[in-house]
Amino acid sequence: MNDADTVNAASIPLALNRPLAAYRIVQAAILVTLLWKWEFFLRANSLYAEIPIEDPFFPDWLESVWTVRLAFWGSVLATGIGLVTSFVPLRKTSSWFAIGSMSVLCIHQASYNDMTFITAWWCCLWSVWLAHRSDSKNRELLMRRAAFLSRLIISVILLGGAAGKWTPEYWSGEVLYDIYFIDRDFWLFNYLRDTYEPESLQDIAKWYSRQIVVVETISGIGLWALPARWAALAGVLLLTGIVVLSNKYLFSVMACLIGLACIGFLVPRRSRIAKHPRQQTSTTGNLTV
């Protein structure tokens, strides 16, 4: 351990097993992500069996309804086990099963397009990493790294959204006008349709779209560089805002990222003595330098 770690270990009691708490928060958030569209998936389950599509692009096993069922339930089960178990080898194993199942969902014909599984996959990747570090002796460093990875992952996901929108059709608002403003049944768009004329709606759609492009770009480029707690706060507000201002189904995409963003709140505060250990040594004399 370095100086700062030693000071922190002495000055900030880590009664709470923060890495374990962080791991469990993310598993719970992944479960919310997977089960938020429960009714939707239930209907899809029977429809995929009734209307199979034979496409030579996909291997047969990635068109099979049984594969998508097993992968979905496998990911739910593995994440649920990861959430509750205290048995470290089981936690490690379940984290691998979860990311394996999620990888299948990300390339299966019936689910590849659903960003729910992409964001959950990134959270599973983070979970695999953390699950294998539960024996770390330096929990503070582990939490800082966990929080750093969490905001790095959120940043790249937002950047992915931004980069694809750096095109005239998003800057003019044309795409989102058609997707949301014309007929989407959601409180915000219902209100705007009831209140404004179509010409005004197009103008609102333009600025709505532009703010998304700008906010995603700035967050994608800069969120990872913020201090842990500020990044956590910004991440939670931003991701929640996307849901509140877009559509309720997006919560399935965002829930696990919101859980991941919260990891920043678990990073122990660095006190002044931790930042200036030599000064503190002269006054307390109880530090290892």
Place this chain on the structure above:
Amino acid sequence: MADSSEVSIIHESTERDFGFHAIIAFVLLITTWLLLMPWFPGIARQTLQRFHLRTPSFAVWAVQFPVPSMYNFANQYKVEEFPPGFVMMVFDENWRYANHFPARVITFFAGRHDYLSTQTDRWFTLKSSYRGQTLESRFHLEAQTEGGYRLIRIDDVEDSL
């Protein structure tokens, strides 16, 4: 402002962590891919083909799945009950936008429910644009007597890549 102590955790060597650095490297790789996309047409072309399920190899398509693409590109689609060119022009303007992966209107639950529940043939046209590049693809969904559909890619596509 970034706290230097926050960023310095990457360089702390008290506990070597290969997995930590591997994830950072992976994210950097994807970030580079994303940031170059507007400037290198080849990268945008890969994504256009990815969205239309037209990547030459399934393996190449599959390895791109971690690249996040929420609400990417201007993706339009139209669905017809008759082969393209068979009906009057008025139907040809019935385009709608899709957020990402426009082929979802064929493969995903909502599309199957809306367009393929009748068990009759359908023709889908997808058109995606990104900063001057456009890819248009046509698909014939042929109803099968035993139920379900067979997806046939129609070669006659307008491709400005």
